[in-house]
Amino acid sequence: MKTKKTAVTTTWQSPAQVMDTLYDVREPGCDGVGFALLRPRAKQKANSVVALIGAKLSPIKPAASAPTTSCGMPVTARDHRFVLARGVADTTLTRLLEDYDAAVRPHQRLLAAVITVRGDEDMPAHDLLDMAATYATIHLARGRRLTSVVALHTPGDELSRAMPHAHICILARQHAPSGWLAEHEDLTDTAHGLWAEEWAAFRAGWERIAAAA
Secondary structure, eight states: OOOOOOOOOOOOOOHHHHHHHEEEEOOTTOTTEEEEEEOSEETTEEOOHHHHHHHHHOSSOOOTTOOBOTTSOBOOSSEEEEEOOTTOOOOOHHHHHHHHHHTOOTTOOOSEEEEEEEOOTTSOHHHHHHHHHHHIIIIIIITTOOOEEEEEEOGGGGTOOSOOEEEEEEESEEEETTEEEEEOTTOSTTOHHHHHHHHHHHHHHHHHHHHHO
């Protein structure tokens, strides 16, 4: 017998509230790619990946009738992808995030990182999502054993002049079949340039493939 899917009850946070929990890293010459870090505590308050990713999935306050993920998390973003690290077992997003938050250690320095990549008005939004999710699969899930969630935002849907963009929300601890491991060494406040260069090279290759197709 099928059971009815119920929405996960969470307190919605506005984009401004979410930004207030993040440390926004800004290195010179990296304006094309955003990079921010979520630490376990900020301004004397505890943070969580459930709250961060829930907010990225719902940049607009969800109504009771809003769509949800298969596990019941509300979604008002245009689209999203859940990219598991290579070799780990299938799971639901809610279960994974709750497990991750429950496993936070007292001496842990970082919960997550967010890479933001931007499209433009001449790029179909689904192309931007495909590109960001493929990058996450190759460079994060396979290259670094990191699990991530990619959320596609299209501000023009709400009459904003901001360009479409995708947030790649990365869980900071490496993810293996045996469980959570150490925080990845590339997720630091000095690594903005590394991520910007890697994304630029990936995007250039993507565009070459698209042009040749």
